[in-house]
Amino acid sequence: MPVRIDRIIKKLEEQKGKEGRLPQVLEFYQKLVHIQDRVGKRVGVPNPRFSDNEISSRIAQGKPLVGFEDLVIDLPLLRKTFREIAAIFAEYQELIGPIPEQLTEPIADQFITQESAKAWFEGTKLPDTVAINNDNETLFREIIHASLRPLMLSYSVAVIDMVKQEDWRRGYCPVCGGNPDFGFLDNEHRSRWLVCSRCDTEWLFQRLQCPYCGTTDQNVLAYFTDDEGLYRLYVCEQCKHYLKTIDLRQAKSEVLIPLERMYTLDIDKQARELGYSPCN
Numbered sequence: 001m002p003v004r005i006d007r008i009i010k011k012l013e014e015q016k017g018k019e020g021r022l023p024q025v026l027e028f029y030q031k032l033v034h035i036q037d038r039v040g041k042r043v044g045v046p047n048p049r050f051s052d053n054e055i056s057s058r059i060a061q062g063k064p065l066v067g068f069e070d071l072v073i074d075l076p077l078l079r080k081t082f083r084e085i086a087a088i089f090a091e092y093q094e095l096i097g098p099i100p101e102q103l104t105e106p107i108a109d110q111f112i113t114q115e116s117a118k119a120w121f122e123g124t125k126l127p128d129t130v131a132i133n134n135d136n137e138t139l140f141r142e143i144i145h146a147s148l149r150p151l152m153l154s155y156s157v158a159v160i161d162m163v164k165q166e167d168w169r170r171g172y173c174p175v176c177g178g179n180p181d182f183g184f185l186d187n188e189h190r191s192r193w194l195v196c197s198r199c200d201t202e203w204l205f206q207r208l209q210c211p212y213c214g215t216t217d218q219n220v221l222a223y224f225t226d227d228e229g230l231y232r233l234y235v236c237e238q239c240k241h242y243l244k245t246i247d248l249r250q251a252k253s254e255v256l257i258p259l260e261r262m263y264t265l266d267i268d269k270q271a272r273e274l275g276y277s278p279c280n
């Protein structure tokens with residue numbers, strides 16, 4: 001079940017209260033989360049109806065429960081959200097890098113279509129109108145990811161209980177088909193769970209397998225830990241991707257995965273320096 005946005009807001013407020021001011025990256029994130037919270041309340045809870053047969057057949061075939069055609073996208077709301085989020089990105093260019101004007105001006109609306117949302121969702125090539133150059137394309141994907149996040153979370157909340165964890169155990173999300181960008185080792189059984197980069201669905205996965213290329217060859221899989229043993233960086237020599245993971249048994253305070261993504265940006269940097277790339 002995704003972490004509720006109000007818990008993230010509360011934890012950031014507490015941190016701000018304690019430290020006086022949030023680090024810039026968290027300040028940026030806090031602004032995004034406030035927009036996502038507001039949009040999430042407008043999106044509401046979807047009610048996709050699947051029969052038990054449909055659910056088991058999809059799961060057995062490795063088909064995620066929600067396809068693009070199941071998403072009900074409110075385009076005017078998405079356009080407004082995109083503009084608001086692009087404006088926050090533009091405010092933090094020092095942190096993020098330059099934002100082309102096309103993405104922050106009202107003209108950006110023309111990029112937000114069913115086709116571009118579909119291309120983002122399915123990981124296919126963006127329409128030519130958007131794919132102006134590589135830099136724009138990466139940014140566009142990041143901003144649309146942040147803009148569609150409230151909708152994606154609402155689908156996860158609506159359908160995750162329909163998935164029998166033992167029956168899935170694949171390297172991609174059972175709800176939306178997204179790739180994991182975080183993992184955790186649970187308190188009780190030391191099982192490894194993966195977390196979807198798009199909808200925050202959590203699902204059970206093998207401890208000794210790469211979720212990205214599927215290899216189980218132990219000669220190409222490894223992990224590094226930090227001094228406290230709280231974080232692990234799983235790496236795969238076969239596909240050269242990495243996965244950040246937190247060991248909940250070592251955690252001394254409440255763990256909220258969306259915030260952990262931000263707390264561990266240094267690990268991403270180290271992973272890239274070691275020659276691995278994220279896969280999300």
Ligand SMILES: [Zn+2]
Nearest residue numbers: 173176196199
């Ligand atoms: Zn997902």
Ligand SMILES: [Zn+2]
Nearest residue numbers: 210213236239
């Ligand atoms: Zn791999």
